[in-house]
Amino acid sequence: MAAFFDFDHESLSAMNSVQTCDISLAVTGSGGAGAITAGELLLSLAGKNNCFGMMRRSFGPQIRGGEAAALIRISHIPVECMNDSFDLLLALDWRNADRFAEEIALRSDSVIIADPAAGEIPVAIRELDVEIIEVPMKALAKEIPAGRPNMVALGLLSHWLGFCGDEAGKLIGQVFASKGEEIIDGSRAAFTAGFTEPLIIEAREAKPRSECGEPVFAGSRWHFNGNQGCGLGAIRGGIRFAAAYPITPASDLLEWLSPRLEQLGGSLVQAEDELASINMVIGASFGGVPSMTATSGPGLSLMTEAMGLAVAAEIPAVVVNVMRGGPSTGIPTKSEQVDLNMALYGLHGDAPHLVLGALDHADCILTTEWSVRLAEALQTVAIVLTDQILAQSTVLIEKPEYQLPEISERAVAEPDEAYQRYEITDSGVSKMAIPGTASSTYVADGLEHTESGKPSTAAADHLAQLEKRSRKIHSFDYGEHWADVRGEGKTALLTWGSTTAAVREAGSRLRAAGHEVKVIALRLLLPASPDKLARELEGVERVLVVEQSHSRQFHLYLRAYYDIQAKTHTLARPGPLPITPAEIVEQIESWS
């Protein structure tokens, strides 16, 4: 069945004309109140009701017991980023609610659902003068054995969104299966209490109803976060060994990989530090097993020396770097696109390698799989860049389908008495002997070497090996996946990484408002594709570069590698708040 988003969309539609039946809501509460659980269940329920959606979690700085917010967007068409503002805020309580004030932008026509027992509404919220529906969630829950206010809240929101209540009962049974019958029954009863609460029914009926069209896709949904997407892409690409050192926000990618690699006959080892994890990856890959690690900014800094070794010794290695606010410990739980410089330029010496950036959640799968295949084929390091917002937000989308170009597997040497590990070839790729292969023993070396691998300081050997390593990267045909290009127009929005979602949505809004806009998101960052971008920019008169970096790392990268003739502006601002579609639209509309 189709979901009925009978929310008043008039004001929203005026601002955002391509989106209808598109609701953004936030559930907040102090630690243990269950805001996140309610949010996750609501998103799953949206999936069962044929909707699309996304959920971002926001936490205070406490390890446990801090306040939490589930930021959710639900739509009948696919969505990849959060919207500019929120239509509805449900506060389980008001403790430290001001901490989320920047993140949860409300409008005068937004609605707040709150518990009158939760105390006084904060001044900042009261000043907004928005409609407040008071429902005694705590009191309703108290009447039910093992009932909790967050499940009452889930019922209220499900009614508001017009979801089918039966699905909720099933979902609660699945999610709380390990918690026992009492919790399941209590949660179901609390959900029903919220779903049938006269206060919400009355408030809902007072709202104008605008029925949604049929959903664009009624099949089953995929529900995952970017870290899981990268993990899936990695194992699809053939990764069977990972080494790990915990770091926010990459730890959950490593935790996801651990049991799954084991299931595939591979393994994950927890290392003593990032220096060890990258070296373990290189050691395992030297042993013939496609290998990776995942980290974030500070960890990537520690890994750069060994990445230089992998380049010199020509050992395939994949590093997924989940960017967070920096420098130093920075804002580890929030997003920023600020490790681009390090990924591009952080290696010592002339060290040609691959840098790729995932563009959205589905693209985390594609880009990581592609990176693994490229690293294996080209016997080099591939750095995959994602960021906290991609990694830790969950989407509800159609199952991603993609077709990667045919890429040959790692070139492996047969037993050969005359074997030369670093043989100069036309492609630059030479066969790798895997330990266990008779007669082809060799020494992998970070010292410059001859074709056989013997250490050498000779100018001719250095030049020959530098050119070999460069040639294999630069003469390879990367095909059409270097970028994702949508639309045509004299105005181009040029971006990379997670800001792509907001840029695409801005592109849709601008087109709906009569602008002709082309959206170009670069997936392959190193090696750069200046000729391909030049072709895409033929006829383009103005380019807006969008990135989440205070120092404009992406713009400076474009200046270094590409010759952009069109007039260029930048929208570059730091985190931690995500760049919104409205900001991008505003930049184009005010560009005269």
Added chain:
Amino acid sequence: MDKSTLQITVKPKDYKSAIKPVWCPGCGDFAVLNAITKALAFIGLPREDVALITGIGCSSRIAAYTSVYGFHGVHGRSLALASGLKAARPELTVLVAGGDGDGLSIGGNHFIHSCRRNMDMTYIIMDNEVYGMTKGQASPTTAPDWTDSKLTPHGTGIRPFQPAGLALTAGASFIARGFTGDPNGLAKILVSAIEHKGFSFVQALSPCPTFRPEQMQWKHHVRAFEAETTSNPIEAAQRIQTDDGMSTGIIFRNEYPVFQPGTGVDAGMGSIESEFTI
């Protein structure tokens, strides 16, 4: 395995490469190379089933002088490289070698964690109490009053590490000390180390004739431990602490759980993909 027949078919020189070492005349590391090749020939391991992983420094150049698979990595990280290789390829015989600076200073964290992890590999520290490749600086095993380094002209003033004691407290399951002046003794220790299941640590006293010429006198001080190998860590600690660091032999050996991941079978991708469907 019948070692007596294999001894005839495989010779130590079969494990050597044609590359001439960069080492100075009289360097103890030549004897370590000989001891390794002798031990491999004695056990009769096929060359392709052995990997020798090294870091950076004079002694770490050893990988290139053997004919087994080798990896000459970055400074201090040989144990991490080796741990990844062993995790991914349990059937290989993994040897790791390097100097005292490589293993105990820049690589110190990997040393203690490798002892603790107890993967089945053999780690040889060629200890000459000096950084030779960078022309003579103090290492973590240098005496505090050694004043011949321009970097620390008054000596380091810091008491040296006791590598065997460090290995013991960090959880190594095999701890031995050999001397390059007795290459056959060292080779025998290496055979035991390679055959031991778990992390085997071998400190090889390896004089540096160039920057520590006084070490050429070590041959007059080195002698075998009087006591037999113990499996009791308290006895081992006592033996290490009461010794001047010049006694050789297998100090400690015990059976600790060996860490070896990745021995399961591939159950396929199917159920993993289906986790994503709601």
